[in-house]
Amino acid sequence: MARIGVNALYLIPGGVGGTEIYLRSLLSALAKIDSTNEYWIFTNRETGRDLVPDQSNFHWKPQPVRAAIRPWRLLWEQTGLPLAARHLDVLFNPGFTAPACCPCPSVTVFHDLQYKRFPQYFRWFDLPFWNFFLWLAVKRSRNLIAVSEATRRDLRRYNDADAVVVHHGVDPMFRTIADARSPKDYILCVSTLHPHKNLERLLRVYSSTPKLPHLVIAGMIIIGLIGLMLDGLTRLMERFKSVRWCYVR
Numbered sequence: 001m002a003r004i005g006v007n008a009l010y011l012i013p014g015g016v017g018g019t020e021i022y023l024r025s026l027l028s029a030l031a032k033i034d035s036t037n038e039y040w041i042f043t044n045r046e047t048g049r050d051l052v053p054d055q056s057n058f059h060w061k062p063q064p065v066r067a068a069i070r071p072w073r074l075l076w077e078q079t080g081l082p083l084a085a086r087h088l089d090v091l092f093n094p095g096f097t098a099p100a101c102c103p104c105p106s107v108t109v110f111h112d113l114q115y116k117r118f119p120q121y122f123r124w125f126d127l128p129f130w131n132f133f134l135w136l137a138v139k140r141s142r143n144l145i146a147v148s149e150a151t152r153r154d155l156r157r158y159n160d161a162d163a164v165v166v167h168h169g170v171d172p173m174f175r176t177i178a179d180a181r182s183p184k185d186y187i188l189c190v191s192t193l194h195p196h197k198n199l200e201r202l203l204r205v206y207s208s209t210p211k212l213p214h215l216v217i218a219g220m221i222i223i224g225l226i227g228l229m230l231d232g233l234t235r236l237m238e239r240f241k242s243v244r245w246c247y248v249r
Helices: 018-033 070-078 080-084 127-140 149-159 199-208 225-229 231-237
Strands: 003-007 038-043 058-062 090-093 106-110 143-146 186-191 214-220 243-248
Touching: 018 038, 070 080, 070 127, 106 127, 127 149, 143 149, 186 199, 199 214
Parallel strands: 003 038, 003 090, 038 058, 090 106, 106 143, 186 214, 214 243
Antiparallel strands: none
16 A cells, blocks of 8 residues: 655646646546555645545645745745655655655656746746746656656756656546537637647648538636737637637636
8 A cells, every 4th residue: 555645735726727627637536446545635725625535545634825825835845745745655746846855756747848838928037936946846756747748858858857648638528428519520629828829820720621620619718918919819710610719717
């Protein structure tokens, strides 16, 4: 039996996008297939008990820190979390960052390297922290997980580090709705509308390729400067009758 810690300090419910779905789905799937190993889920003050599967080998360990106050969360991750994890066999970090001095081996997940690929979309005063703490996670983790070959290549390019590629799973819900969908065949893109998602290229390729099924884009509403930047993208979508557009809140 292994004692596995899960570092969920980064998670702000409804505020971190796909990495929240990733962790919630992963924990739920682990509960279905593993009743032997023990899991300790370290959460912040914003995240409730609902993150942790209701199973005897899953343990909720709330920490006295708010993820919304990022400097305080990062400080606690480097100090308080290693103390809380001192009895563990391994610490799993699903959200990019990891303790530098952890008493057990760490495994850290990298979903992408946006801060390296698209630094122009990050606030200038945030970038030094992204660079330092993700570099630290790369150097201090026993193993790295990349969710795609592209992320693995970026880790090699920018950090001279390798990773094991473990692709995201597919929620069974997407299979159960197959018979009910309308139109019968379509391409579904679920994404935020940030520029690095490259939806403009998707639309241009779609428009230049004949006889494709409908394209459905479900995206989160973005306000502010980035929202203004996307005005041209939404107008481009409206040019195609076979493109359906909806918002996700």
